[in-house]
Amino acid sequence: MLFTSVLAGLALAGAASARVEDLPRHLRLAYRDLVNTTSTNGNNASLPKIVYFGTGGTIAGSSGSATAVTGYQAGALGVQTLIDAVPEIINITNIIGIQFANVASDQMNTTLTMQLSRNISEYLAADDVVGAVVSHGTDTLEETAIMLDLTIKSDKPVVIVGAMRPATAISADGPYNLLQAVSLATYPGAAGRGTMITLNDRIGSAFYTTKTNPRSLDTFKAYEQGYLGNFVGATPRFWYEPAKVLNKPYFDVTNFTTLPHVAILYAYEDMALDVPLVSAAIASGVKGLVIAGSGDGGTDSTWNRQFQSLCANASVAMVVSTRTGDGSDAPDGDSSPTISANSLNPEKAKIMLQLSLAKNGYNITAIKKDFDSDYPTLG
Known part of the structure; x- marks a missing residue:
């Protein structure tokens, strides 16, 4: 995928450029004009150090109208501009600002987010770095978030x-959100909780939190699992002791530059007429398919039989989620060729399936084990 905006400043440029040489030609072209842009802000050595990766999105968006919340240019402002807009940041941290990308979030992909994961991991390995912040467009924020949650150890x-x-915009929410994110990344009580999403004074788990509304400020929620905590001003307040998703798998992406192709198909009435969509997806070279099923993962029985047959013959992994936006789909048992997404929505299940396929290949038992780790049980 070629980007319409220049991607600038991958952290640790030597390692990043070495990896770029291994990418397919169309991705090498997308990286060709990368320029390192790194800034260090604040000089109080007694303050905790964090690294801040900017990727663009609405938080860096600009419009000619102060009332425009659509039609603006996403990713128009750089990391340093965003930091300068919140001078309080340098009172709580020595912040390293890195312009990783500057694009709308629909231009992010798993090749980029894996590189982002590697860069964050390398910085976090330094003793003097206490945490990391990523600013991101909200449309695919939850997908990047779960990628980071599953791949940063x-x-x-x-x-x-x-x-x-x-x-x-009038009453832009980005500056305060960024201040709270930086405060959270420096907060000792935030350790051991995995990747977190914060907007609108709320702190959520990256594994479960999802965007629920295209406009409202309180869009990011996890209805069943709830929030981890909130903010009082810029101070984090957690409801619980540090905890991670039960049995959450970890995927090492150190040696991956791309992930297997996985597509998502949506369930609907009359879907039996559209079996050719499955055939077309398989013909395009997908290694996995996620079905956004109705209810608890339901699909038309005729369509489902043909779907399972086509996938089995092509060794394509099949994961069933639900289009409802929340809740768990019904697992079909160990003998079924389909894999339950459990409580992961279709877009999060796609990321999990890509990582699991990269690790396990077409091994349904192993892939099921990765997805089963999401089931909230201690048994």
Whole structure:
């Protein structure tokens, strides 16, 4: 995928450029004009150090109208501009600002987010870095967030933040969201909680939190699992002791530059007429398919039989989620060729399936084990 905006400043440029040489030609072209942009802000050595990766999105958006919340240019402002807009940041941290990308979030992909994961992991390995913050467009924020949650092996806090109003809007939410994210990344009580999402004074688990509304400020929620905590001003307040998702798998992406192709198909009435969509997806080379099923993962019985047959013959992994936006789909048992997404929504299940396929290949038993780790049981 080629980007319409220049992607600038991958952290640790030597390692990043070495990896770029291994990418397919169309991705090498997308990286060709990368320029390192790194800034260090604040000089009080007694303050905790964090690394802040900017990727663009609404939080860095700009419009000619102070009332525009649509039609603005996402990713128009750089990391340093966002930091300068919140001078209180340098009172709580020595912040390293890195312009990783500057695009709308629909231009992010798993090749980029794996590189982001590697860069964050390398910085967190330094003794003097206490945490990391990523600013991101909200449309695919939850997908990048779960990628980071599943691939970063560190107890140091990783916080992903965005905004629902561009930086030029009246009452823009980005500056305060960013201040809270930085405060959270430096907060000792944030350790050991996995990657977190914070917007609108709330702190949520990256594994479960999802965008629920295209406009409202309180869009990011996990209805069943709830929030981890909230903010009083810029101070984090957690409801519980540090905890992670039960049995959450970890995927090492150190040596991956791309992930297997996985597509999502949506369930609906009359879907039996559209079996050719499955055939087309398989013909395109997908290694996995996620079904956004109706209710608890339901699909038309005729369509489902043909779907399972086509996937089995092509060795394509099949994961069933639900289009309802929340709740668990019904697992079909160990003998079924289909894999239950459990409580992961279709877009999060896609990321999990890509990582599991990269690790396990077409091994349904192993893939089921990765997805079963999400089931909230101690048994």
